[in-house]
Each structure stands twice: as C-alpha cells, then as structure tokens.
Amino acid sequence: MKRAGWIALFLTLALLPAGCPSPRVPTGTGTNTTTDPGTGGTITDGTVALTGRLNPGQTTKTRARLQATGDATLPYTIVAQSDESGQLYRTQTDANGDFELPIPSDEVGNTFVVTILGPDGRAVGPVVLKTTGQQGVTGLDMQRDADLGTINLPDDPGTQPITPGPDGDAAALADSRVAARLNDDGAPLGSGCVGKGATAQATSTRASGTVDVDRDGLVDLFDADDDGDGLVDDLDKGDEWCGAPTDIHVNFFMNLKVSAELAWVFYSGTDAQIAEALAGHTVITFEVQSEAGATRAIAAANLLETPGPAYLRNAYLLGSGLSWRDAGYALQRAADRFEAFVVPQAVMNAGDTFTLRVAFDDGSAVEVARMINYVFKSIPALVQYGALGALSAFDINHPTANGCPWAPLRFDATQDLVLVFRPPPDETGAPITGTDYAFGVFFNSTDDRQLNADIDTAATWPAAIPGWGEHNSLCYRVRAADMGALSADGTYTVRLPRQIFVSQVALRSGGTADVSSYKIDIAAEVPTGNAALMLTFARQ
Known part of the structure; x- marks a missing residue:
C-alpha cells in the first residue's frame, strides 16, 4: 500500500533548522488565547516552546551506537513534526541535557510527534505520552508551552518506550488522534527496526494527517517503510524521496562494486572477513546540485559530523585517501554539482542518517538529512x-x-x-x-x-x-x-x-x-x- 505524492524512503529527511532556541513566550497575564476546536483546549497566541531535559547521567555516558567511542558529550537532537503541515522543527540538548524548541505561531494548536535522536543521527524513538491498551499516544497538542520533564532514555528502545518525566506537564496535552501500535513490551513497533520488517507492517493506515501514517511510532524521516506495506521505501515505486528544497537535488547513495579477484570473501569468507571487505569496498556518494530555474546558487556544502554515524570520523576520501574529517567533511565543486566519494572504513547499517548543510550565494543555508533504509551486505x-x-x-x-x-x-x-x-x-x-x-x-x-x-x-x-x-x-x-x-x-x-x-x-x-x-x-x-x-x- 503506497501513499501517492508523499515523501518516501529517506523522505522526511529535509530538516530545516529551527535555529537557536528563542526566549519562551509567557502564557500568563497579557497573553491572548483561543479555544482549540479539535480538543477543546485553550490555545496560546504567539510562539510557544517545547522544553525538557534528558537525564544528565545518561547524556554523559557512552551509549552503544549513540555516542562515538571516547567522546560522550555530543548532543542529542529533539525533532518535532507537525501532523498538520508536515514541517519539522529541531533543536539540540545543551551540556546539561536541557533543550528548548520554539514552535512558530502559525503552528500553535497543531499536533506534533516528538522524536529523540542520538548523536549518531539515529532515532532512539518517539515520546509516548500515554498508553491505552496496545496503543501509545504520540500526538502532542502544542496549544501552549509544554514541558516533557526529565526523560530517562531506555537502554533498549525496542523493549521500552520513551515517556515524559513526572516533573513535566506535556502528558496533559496528549492527542489520541495520533497513536502508535505497541509491542508486548509497550514500545512502538517501529522502534529498534527502523520501521521495517514483519512486526512493523500495517494492515491499515491513518485516514488523515501527515506523520506516522502506518502508526508504528516513527515519522517518515526515520521510517524505512513509511506506509507499512512491507516494501522498503527505496523499492516502493511511486514513493521516491522528495525531501529536499525544490531548488536543489540531493543524492546520498552507497556503492558496493567488487571485482572477481576480491569477490571470494563474499562466497566463502568468515563474518569477520566479510565485515572487513564491506568496510573497505563500500563507497558512499554524497552530491548536491541546483535544479533548473533555481534563483540562488550553491556556494558550499558539507556534511555535519553530528548528528551522524560515529564512523564518519575515520572515513576517507576515495582516490586521495585523505581524512574526510580533516577536510571539514566538505563536498568538492565538480562541474554542475558538489560531490564527495567516501570510504566509511566501517560497516554501514540501516538507520544510519546523514545531514548535509548547503550554503547559498545569497547567504541562506539549509540542512537536508536522509536515512539509509537498507544496506547491501553482499554482492549478487x-x-x-x-x-x-x-x-x-x-x-x-x-x-x-x-x-x-x-x-x-x-x-x-x-x-x-x-x-x-x-x-x-x-x-x-x-x-x-x-x-x-x-x-x-x-x-x-x-x-x-x-x-x-x-x-x-x-x-x-x-x-x-x-x-x-x-x-x-x-x-x-x-x-x-x-x-x-x-x-x-x-x-x-x-x-x-x-x-x-x-x-x-x-x-x-x-x-x-x-x-x-x-x-x-x-x-x-x-x-x-x-x-x-x-x-x-x-x-x-
């Protein structure tokens, strides 16, 4: 089952930065309010903010996959996607694990799904505001400022949901119109499997709304099978990615091309030998170019180290063998595009997410992220x-x-x-x-x-x-x-x-x-x- 005209595969990946957190707008005396026709709650006029904190004891310890070895101080990312507009907003935690994400006035009163990302760019999971049977409400009605409290991240997001802290007030804004199917452990079905596989398949989809239509808990940016039809988005014809701004074309893709001289390992090698071959023979291509008719030109492009896979630090540029990190993760100008061909020196995995920053000659910039929905672990x-x-x-x-x-x-x-x-x-x-x-x-x-x-x-x-x-x-x-x-x-x-x-x-x-x-x-x-x-x- 496909969703025509939507964003596919790595789709929801175009994250337009929300910028530095702005001062919170007070909701006390002098602030105008209206009534939310959907939930009957009171809507604050003007900008509101989503706040909270990750348990400082967790954000300063090394977590498997989520932190680079030897550096346990990289920030986590908080992403909120509007169910009405589809727009994504994000911010990062500070050194104490605190975060503040402003929501613009034209989105106040809309419902959001909030997802927490590790420093590696992978989704730890969505915030489940409350649970009713096998349904976990992930919709947050941002009709006013909301505090998620102190959040304790689960060690295994596939067996335990992320829930607001008891010192917050966001649970009172739960919107049951946006809910995820849960497994027997109470975690959203898409957590831990990037939304694909038999357990995350859906027999039906949401009739309205733009986020998590297959109700596995993952917004499409972090869902390898957006519509839950069992077919990875990359292979779901008509569900191709279109998450970048309309005036640029972005490609992230992997190549695993192996000659006969080196192919023996994929026929008879040990797991360790195959992993070593994958790390050395995989090439990731990053490229961006302007679309016809664009009114601004690309001035520069570079990948962000975080959020991003920890192996980026050791990746090198194909041909030169130079450290990509030493080159500032820059894409090089080549004819009509900017590009980089990178050897990861590590085994890629589904769920790896890369974020590209593109700067333009008019001084503007945009960040575009894409998640890898699947990886080739061998050759034909x-x-x-x-x-x-x-x-x-x-x-x-x-x-x-x-x-x-x-x-x-x-x-x-x-x-x-x-x-x-x-x-x-x-x-x-x-x-x-x-x-x-x-x-x-x-x-x-x-x-x-x-x-x-x-x-x-x-x-x-x-x-x-x-x-x-x-x-x-x-x-x-x-x-x-x-x-x-x-x-x-x-x-x-x-x-x-x-x-x-x-x-x-x-x-x-x-x-x-x-x-x-x-x-x-x-x-x-x-x-x-x-x-x-x-x-x-x-x-x-």
Missing part, C-alpha cells in the same frame, strides 16, 4: 552461466575459470548468455528483491584496452536490441517488474541477447577493433545505491 552471487540447457557451475576459486581477467568465463557467443545468480542480502540476511538489474558490458581489445568510450554504437549495433543501450549506455537493463519471483533455490535467471556480444566493434574515429573479452557487471540497482559483481567473460 553468480551461481551458473552459459547457454540455456548447457549451464556451467560458477566457482569463484576455479584456477582457470573464475571471472578474473586472466581466467575468464568462456561462453558460446552464438547463443544468449544465461546468468543465474542470487540477489544480495540486506542487513537482516533476507534477499533484496524488487530492484532493477543492470548488466554493464565493457568491451576489451586484443591489446587489453577498454574500448567503450571509442565505440560507434549505431554502427556496431544497427538493429535495436530490446533492453540494450538505454540512454546511450552499453548496458542491458531488466526492470524489477520483469525480474519475476525468486526461484525455489533463491536465484534469478537473466538471458543477455547474443547480439550484444560482437567480436568486432566500429570506432568513432573510423575503422574497427577486435574484441578479446567482455567485463560484465551484474548490478542490483535502486535510486539509493547498487551492489555489483564484476566478471570477465570471453567467447569460446
């Missing part, structure tokens, strides 16, 4: 290859046929090339389905030159080949809808048309070049990342 794994009815088993350790350039996989080029492979798993170990697959083909000359950039595609393939050459790329693409279901043994089967594998290509400069081998990338692709196994094939 080839199982068999060859002609239909005469498939050969693939062995990554075979001495003369393992897909390395010096040990290519030989095939009959007079027939379609059939590839049988397992899709990569996500962080839970479940196969990632619902992705497009791209089979990039790189043509190598007899003197080991890579020919793709020099190929005259129209002359080389004068007749159209369905699925081949979209957008002038030398790639065969199969859409997710055409991949079909996984077979009983957990594999997909794809046939690459034999017409692709010419023995000679026409060159843009005139003349021809003989082809000695083909590097084929088997890539699972979604808008937020891809994982690929790169293998060398040769004609028999």
